[in-house]
Amino acid sequence: MPSISTKGLQMPASPIRKLVPFAEAAKKRGTQVIHLNIGQPDIATPDVALEAMRSLDRKVIEYSHSAGFESYRKGLAGYYAQHGIHISHEEIIVTNGGSEALLFGMMACFEPGDEIIIPEPYYANYNSFAIAAGAKVVPVRSSIQEGFALPPIGAFEALITPRTKGILICNPGNPTGYLYSRAELETLRTIVLKHDLYLFADEVYREFCYDGATHESAMTLPGLEQHVVLVDSVSKRYSMCGARVGAFITRNKELYNAVMKFAQARLSPPTFGQIASEAALRTPQRYFDEVITEYKQRRDILVEGLNTIPGVTCPKPKGAFYCVAELPIDDSDRFCQWLLESFEHEGHTVMMAPATGFYADPATGRKQVRLAYVLEQDQLKLAIACLRAALATYPGTTEAVAVAAKATS
């Protein structure tokens, strides 16, 4: 039997999806599983996008341009201009989700062995794209005590080696929900210019900012025209994760041309998804206002609820729809599996993503979980009640906390 490649062996199994068989078993037993483990919102896709599908009048579903429909790219450029990001449609390559933008970008920028510094905890699949490209992720730790703020410039500089070739940020962040300030972006700008690095900015949660905070794009940093790669997607913006339409954006012509060759090899991004995405550009502002109000309320319920559970700490994030909480437990992988295998509270249990998958060294995330507030408020309240009860009975809960939890549950 021929062997599997080193990359094939090294690729991590998805930390978000690896608990799925346990969830399926729980459902078969009749337990309702509250899914806070994955960023699949229950928010309706804008009707203008669905209507574009329902009124489809094409006879042949053809390939598009490898960079995506020109009309869609022009529309996208208009959307970015409204967000203060001034780019031309010729600086955009439409991709199969943000995932493909990351994969192609990493393959075009990084040699095998090149290092990418990523503030951790970070989106687990960055590891996968880096492995596919042969690059090495070098984490720079952000701490829950600091609310996951950008580490100071010195922490980055301590990690720079001759192989350092890029920095990757997710802003607002998955899994932390952290929103970088202008000052933090300026810090990144300084490092990137000083060491001539690529700056990958995954900004797929751009719309989701709360408490009056505004999103600052890496694309607006002056002097970084040759350095910045903007990764985008319609998945979260329009609650249209299944459309698989993203974008790779750079003003660096040479890099654009290199990524275009990867895009040409796979012929084109999906035509149906592009039709829906182009229509979605006409989504009324009212839709976003309502969605953002809803997410803010969900965040408040979830984060405030979590912080009332004895021993639980959860910073209140200003963006995206995730938070990372520290729990008074022995091991988040074990706890999340136990919730699905051995626990229920009034017929319910909670599925969460152990944070071990969001750190380069899983041990760092051993007491943390990521929760996505993508479900209705009543479900979130139920989830809090479940977690409170679970921490009171889980055998791995810190003893003092278990006693206190029992008293309040």
Add this chain to the structure above:
Amino acid sequence: MPSISTKGLQMPASPIRKLVPFAEAAKKRGTQVIHLNIGQPDIATPDVALEAMRSLDRKVIEYSHSAGFESYRKGLAGYYAQHGIHISHEEIIVTNGGSEALLFGMMACFEPGDEIIIPEPYYANYNSFAIAAGAKVVPVRSSIQEGFALPPIGAFEALITPRTKGILICNPGNPTGYLYSRAELETLRTIVLKHDLYLFADEVYREFCYDGATHESAMTLPGLEQHVVLVDSVSKRYSMCGARVGAFITRNKELYNAVMKFAQARLSPPTFGQIASEAALRTPQRYFDEVITEYKQRRDILVEGLNTIPGVTCPKPKGAFYCVAELPIDDSDRFCQWLLESFEHEGHTVMMAPATGFYADPATGRKQVRLAYVLEQDQLKLAIACLRAALATYPGTTEAVAVAAKATS
């Protein structure tokens, strides 16, 4: 400015698309360009697939399972069974077109530096996927004189090295249209077993066989359960290239699991495309009968027409919808560009793919072009008339042929 990676530099620009700017200029001048350069059929997508889009009743366009909808995979398994290919839905991963199946398969099977033997001429993008995976394409020459039959076993064995890890075939073939016989597949089986290689079989043109010939799948070869990777796509079968729905199929569990990790990293294949593809499984046989009859007629017009032009040789292929013709010219890249830049015949010209991009050494394809018979019969007749006239006036036409062509044009 940070540098582009070696892979980014090595990736070839698409040989099929690189003439596009010249075609655009020709159109601006008012010349009608007959597109025989790309496998984008004008055949209508089955209405059952389009109707699935028009009657879409989902409120949220969600991610699917990373391997694709279970219902679609089960449906696909039924489709394969009808074609004598017996696999389970758990041996299928739905991909972003056949392209992604090739990319993930190569990344999971081949180490950087591993060698893949591919009969040439071959689909140009195989080079791109191999470069992305770091693998090396080793061509084994099939000749136009032999109608592009599989080279003899000795030709393969002469190329085997300690780094040889796989063989890739396209059956029926792009660009040649060649359909492998059972005996040829048995030859491949012998080599694959003897040297413990992967056998990648790109069978996306399975339906398109002519003159009573039937397609034999590599999946039906006994004893190759651990070796065969089947690459498939709905693009050509249902004239739905833009759906971007393909499949990676293997009975090798370890390889399946490795590719699933790549699939999980990119979350899911496109939901809209899967809905259309699942509906397309109900396409009536009548559709295929009509399409195949149409393609056969087109092939006959094109191939017979080409062979009436002095100095032109074109074997009649038994499958797919391409042919490779040898022309009495100096250089196919120059000729194809000249057709777009400096020629017209009664207001028309022809766009073809120079075969240079389909050979590991471009020089081998210097006198050959690939033509896709994806247009209506009248357009094909017009294309023949254009080519006849072009060869009579093109400055790089072999002199004796130019004289003869002038006499018949």
